[in-house]
Amino acid sequence: MNLNIFGIPDTDEKMKLAILLVFLVRNIFASNSSCRLTSLIHEKQSNITPVLEKHEALLLMFLGFGGLSITLGIVHFAVRRYIYRDAHSLDTVFDAGGKVTLGLTAVTVTSQMLWPADFLQSATIMSKYGLGGSLFFAVAIVLDILMFPILSLTLKTRAPGAKTFLQIICARFGKGAHIVFCCIALFSNMITVMALILAAKAAINVLVKDVSDEMILLLLAFLFGSYCLIGGLGTTFYISYFNTALTFVSVLVFIVHVTYKETDNIFTKKENMYEAMKCIHAPDGNYENSFLTFRSRGSVIYGVVLFLMATSLSFCDQAHWQSRIAAKPAQGVAGFFIAAYLWFAIPLTVTITSSTLYMSMSYQNGTHLLSSFDVDSGFITPFVMESVMGKTGAYMLITMITMALMSTGSGEVMAVSSIIVYDIYKVYISPYRKGIDIKKCPLCGKERKHTDDTGNSDQICKCPSVTTCKACENDVMVRLKAQHFMHPYECSVHGRYRRYEDELLHYKNWCMIWVTIGIVPYGLIIVNLGVNLNWAVYTLQGVYSAFLCPLLMTIVWSKCTAKAIITGSIMGVFAYVAGVLIVAELVYEGGLGNFLINTSSDYSLLGGITSAVTMSVSCTIIISLCTHDIKTNQDAERVWDKTLSIDNPLNPWRNVYKEEFASINVSEDTKVNTTHMTKIFRSARILAVVGGLISFVIFGVVIPANVLSLEILTYDQFSSWSFACQIWVMIAATFAIVVPPIEEIVQIVRYYSRNKSNESVSQEKYVLSSK
Template identity: 25%
Template sequence: MSAILTENIGYVVLLGVGLFMALAVTLMVKAETKWLGTRKTSEWFYTAGRTIKTGLIASSIVSAWTWAATLLQSSTVTFQFGMAGAFWYAAGASIQVILFSILAIELKRKAPMTHTFPEMLFVRFGKHSHKVFLFFALMTNTVVTAMLVLGGAAVVNSLTGVDITIAAFLIPLGIIVYTIFGGLKATFFAEYLNSAFIFVVILVFVTSIYFVSPEIGGINGMYEKLTNASILKPVEGNAMGMYLTLASTGALIFGIINIVGNFGTVFVDQSYWQRAIAARPKAATGGFILGGLAWFAIPFTLATTLGLAAIATGVTLSPSEIELGLVAPTTAANLLGDLGAILILTIIFTAVTAAGSSQLVSVSSLVTYDVYRTYIKPASSGRELMTISRFTILIFGVGMGILASILFQFGVSLQYVYLLMGILIGSAVAPISFGILWKKTNKFAATSAAIIGLVSGVVTWILVTNMIYGEISIATTGNLIPLLIGNLTSIGVSLGITLGGSLIKPESFDFASMKQKILLVDDRIRNMIKKDTDEETLSNASKFCIKVGFSTTLFLVVAWPLSLYFSDYIFSLSAFYIWIWMAFVWAIGAATIIIILPLIEARRSIGEIFHKANQSTNSMMVSDLERLPDNENREILKILVPIDGSIDSLKALNHANFLLKGYAKARIHVLHVIQWTDEQEENMDEEMTVQMQEEGRRVLRSVIMPKQLNDYERIVKLGDPPSKIAEIAEKLGVDLIVMGKTGLGKSKEDLGNVTSKVLKLTSKPVVLIN
C-alpha cells in the first residue's frame, strides 16, 4: 500500500505533536504546583492527591479506554459485518467500565488508602496470591501497551511511509517526558486534551461524510450504497447478506469475544484502579458511569461513519492490511484527502500517547509498591519511591517500542492481540472481583482459578485450532471460533472454580482489616479520606452503581441487540436515518460532558491560576527602580524580612522599618523558615507539622516589632530556607527583600549560605544588612 502522506508529515506528527503534548501537559502541571501550592510528593505522583472530580475522571476513562484498537478495530469489524460490527464493538466494551463503578466504590469503602489492586489482594489473600495477581496485572499492562504501539506504528507507517520500527520507538518519546515529570496528574491532563480532540475530530468526520461528501450523497446515499454493496458482496452469516442489520452471526461472535476479553483489560488493568484511587468518593460513581456511556459514542459513531463509508465506497484492502486496522485511515484519506489522513493519524497518535501514559504510571506503581516496597525495601522513603517510579517509566517506555517491533516481526497484528487478550487475562477477572466484593471468597480457590483458567483457555484455543484447521500458526490461531472458545473457557473455568471453591469452603474475611493494614504516610490526605468516606453515602452509592451497572448491561448487550438479531430485522431508510442521527446526537452529548464538565468543576482553580499568573506577570513587568522605596505615589509598599533569630536578621527588621518612612501605606512580611527537606516533609504527619509551625511562631513572637509599624504579618514555613524565601517573595509580590548579610549558619564567605542562594534564586531587589 503506497503512503498517502509524506514522511515529513509523519515525523511532524511523531515529534511535533508528541512534544507539543508533552509541553502543554508539563505547563499545566507546573501551573498547578506553582500557583495552587500542590506538593509533588510520591502520593501526589501516583494518586494525583486523590482529589479528582467527576468530569476529569470521566474524560480520563474515555481517553484511557480509547486505544488505537478503538479507533481502528471498530471500523474494521464494521467493514466486515456492517452496522452490527460498530454496535457490538461499542456495546461489548462499554459495559465493563460501567460495571467497574461497582468495584470503584467498593474500593473507597473497604480500602480507601490503597495504591494498587494487588496491594489489596496482598492483605486479602497473602503473599503467594499477591505474586500471582501481580503477574496478571503486569501482563495486562504489557498486552495493552502492545496493542497501543502496534496500532499506532502501523497507521503511521501506512499513511506516511515512516519505518514502522522507528515509529514504534518515537511514539513513547513524549509520553516518557511528561509522565516522568508529572505522574498521574500529567496523565489526567493529557487524557482530557486527548478526549476533547478525539470528539472534535469525530464530529468533523460525521459532518463531512454524512452531510457534505458528494461521494456518499448524505444519509440517503449511504443507505443506497450499502444496499447495493450487500447485493454485490453479501455478508455470510448476516440476515439476507445485508450490511444494514444487527442480525449478524459473525458480529455476534465478535461481540462475545469483545465482552469477555474486555472484562480482563478493565478489571485487571491497574490504570482503572488508579483512577478509582485518584477519584473523590463521590466522583468514583458518576465518573465511571458517565465515562462508559460517553466512550460508547467514540467507536459507535466513528465506525458507523468510516466503517460504513469504506463499504459504500468500495475500499479494497488485503487481509493483512485489514488486520492492521487500516480501514479507517484509508477511508478518511479517500473521502477527505490529506486533511482526513492527517486527522485520523493525529487522533490515533494522541490516543496512543495518552493511553500509553496511563499504562506507564500503572506499571510504575505496580513495580514501586508491589515489588520494591513489598519485597525489596519495605521501609523505603517517598523520595526513593519516586526515583524507582521514574526509572520504571523510562525503562518500560523504551520497552514499549521494543515489544511492538518484536511482535510486528513475528507477524502479530493489532486484531490478533485484541482478540487474544481475553484468553490471557480473563481468568483473573472473577478472582479479583470476588476477592474485593465477597468476604466468603476462598483464597486458595481464587488463586488456583486464575492459573487454571489461563492454562485451560490457552490449551483449548490451541486444540480447537488444530482440530478445525489442522495446523497451528499465527493465521489459524487468529480465527474467530478458536478465539471465542478459548476466551469463554478462560473466564468460565476461573469463575466456576472461584465460586465452587468458595461455596465448598467459605472464608469470613473482615474487610475492616484493610483499613488498618493499608495506611498512608501523608497525614493530610489520610484525614481528607476519613472525612470523605461516609459509610452511609458510600453504601447508597454502591447500590446505585449495582442497579445502573446491571440494568445498562442488560439493555446494551441483551435487550437492544438480541431483539434485532432474532427478528432478522433489516433497517429501512427511515430507521437508518434514526440510527445515524442517534449516533450523531450521542457523540455531541458525550463531547459536551467530557469537554465542559471538567472545566465547570475546575473553574475556581482555573480562575485562581489565571489571577496569580496575571499578578506574577504584572510584577515581572515592573522595573527594579519602580520597586525601590523612592516613589511616594505608590499605594502600598511591601517588604519581606526573613528572620532566623540572628543579630543581622533583627537589624534587617529595623532597617526595613526605616525604609517605610514616607509611605502612607506599607506592610512588612516577617518570615521564619524551619529547615526541612522534601523527604522529611513528605513523611511528616499532621501532629508533627503543627508542632513545628508552633515552634516557628514562638520564634517570631519573641521578635519585638518596631512601635511605628502597624501593618505587618508573621509567616512560618517549612522547607529549604532560600527556596522558600524566594517563593514567598514571588507569591506575595513584595517590592523588596531586606535580610541579614549572614545568619545563624556558619560560612567562610562574606555572605551566609542562605543569603547567597537567595540572591541567585530571586529576581526581587535585595537589601543586605551587616
C-alpha cells in the same frame, strides 16, 4: 473515471488499468441479479499509498503532541506544588491527589478506553458483519465500562488507601500470592503494550511514507513517557482531556465533511451508501445475507467474546485500576457512567460513516478497493479518510490514533512504574520497616491507636497525625520556598519517612525513564518476531479471563483464600489454552495447521474464555470453602481490617474523606471499619446501583431489542439510525469539551482561596503570639 479519489497514485499505471478494466466489464456485463463484489488484490501486504511525508508526521507528533504533553505536565506540577501543595508526595504521582473531578474522570476513562482498534478494527468488523458488527462491538465495551462504578466503590470501601490492586492481595494473602499476581499484572501490561505497538506500527505505516520501525518505536516511547515523568498520573488526566476533546473535534469534522458538505462524489450521497449496503451480500449468519440488519449471529458472538475479554483486561491491568483509585467515589461513579455514554458515540459513529462510505466506493467501482489483508488490518478508515479528504483526512486520523496511543500508553507506563515502586521496591527491595505487620504504624512499629487493644499503652502508637504536626507544616513551607538547596526535614516523627519518600520519588523517576526506554527494545523484539496483530489482540489477551474471578473474589468475598486464587488462576489458564486449541482443531478448516487464524477466531476464543472462566470460578469457590477460617462476622471484619490498614502516614486516606466522616460523627480517634465506609458511601452506592441498572437496560436491552426488532432496514430507518448516532456524538462532544475545564478551574480557585484564608489566620495567630 477519476481513480485518484480512491487513493491510487498516478504512477501506479498497472493498478489503474486493472481497476478501469473491471469497471468497464461491470458496466457492460453486470446484471441486477447479483451485487457480489470480487476482491481485486490478493496480497499479504498493504497496497495503500501513504500520503503524509515523514517530516510532516514527525513534526506533528514530536513537537505538536509531545510539546503539548510536556507543557501540560509542567502546568500540572505547578498546580500541585503551589495550589494543592502536595507535589512532594509519592501518592500524588500515582493517584493525582485522590480528588479528581467528575468531568476529568469521565474524559480520562473515555480516553483510556479508546484504542487504535476502535478506529481501525471496528470498521473491519462492520465490513464483515454489517450494522450488527458496529453495534455489538460498541455495546460490549460499554457494558464493561458500566462495571467500573460498582467496582470502584467496592475498592474504595474495602481498601481506600491502596494505590494498586496488588497491595490488596499482599495485605490479605501475604507474599506468596502477591508474587504470583505481580507476575500476572506485569504480563498483562506487556501484552497490552505489545498490542499497542503492533497497532501503532500498522496505522503509522499506512499513513506516513518511508517511516522505519525504529523511528516508530522511538516516537511511541516519547509519546508514552514524555509527561509521566513530569506530572505523574495527574498529567495523564489533563492530557486525556485534550486527547478526548481533539478526538471529538476530528470525528465531528469527518462526519460533517462526508454527510453535509456539498460534493460531486456520488459515493458520499446517503442514497448511494444505502443502495450499496442493500445490494452487497453479507456472509451467512446475517438475516437474509444483508448488511442492513442487526440480526447477525457473528456479531453477537463477537460481542460476547469482546465483553469477556474487556472485562478481564479491566481486572488485570493496573492502568484501569488507577483511574478508579484517583477519583472520590461519588465523582468516580458518575464519571464512569458518563464515560460509557461518551465512548459509545465515537467508534459507532466513525465505523458507520467510514464502512458505509467504503462499501459505496467499492460498489460504484464494481470491485473491492482493498485486499483482504488491508481489510483485516483495519485499513478501511485510513483509506476512506485519505480518499475523501486527502492529507486533511490523514492528519485527522493520525491525530485520533495518536491521542488514543498517548492516553493508553502513558497509562501503561504509569501502571508498570507503580507496580515496581509499590509492590516490588517497597515490599521486597527497600521496605521502610522489614517484617512489620500491616496493622502497625510504619513510623514507630507499634499498634495503631485505632484498635480494640486495651492492653499495655506502651505498645500503642502515639505518633501525631501529619495534619496537626506543626513541624511538618514548617518543613513543607520551607521546601516550597526553597529554590536550589533542599532544607533537611526537622520533624522528629515524620522527617525520616519523608526522606524515605524522597528516595522513592527519585527511584520513581528512574523507573519511569527505564520503563519508557524499554519500550524500544521490547518493540523491536515484537516486530522482528513477526507477531500477528489479531493474534496478539485477541488470543493472548484472552488469557486474562483466567484471572477475572480470583481478582473479583479478592475484593468482594472475605472467605476467599490464597490457595484458592492461585489454583483458580493456574487452572483457568490451562482451561483457556485447552479450549482454544480444541475448538480451533474441531470447528475450523485446517485445524491447528492454520494456527494463527483459527486460534484467534470467534468460536475458538469463545470456547477458551468460557472454559477459563468456568474453571477458575469453580476452583476459586470450592477451594475457598474448603480452606477458609471465617466463622463469624468478626472474623470477616478482621479480613477487611487488613485492607483498610493500607495507608501512607504522610497522606492518610482519612483526610480525603474528612467531610464524609464528620457527617456520620466519626472522630479522628475512632477506628474506621467497613460499616463506616459503607455509610459514607451510601449515596454513591445508590447512584452506582440505580445508574448501573438504568444504563445496563439502555445499552444491554433497549437499544439491542429495538434494532433487533427490525429485519432489514429501509432507507428511512437507515437514515434515522445514522442521524441518531450523529446527534449522540455531538452531545457527547459538547460535554467532553466544555465541562472538565470548568470543573477543574472551579476546584483550583476554591483551593487557592482556602490557602489564602489559612495563611491569613496563621499570620494573625503569629502576630498575637508575638505580642
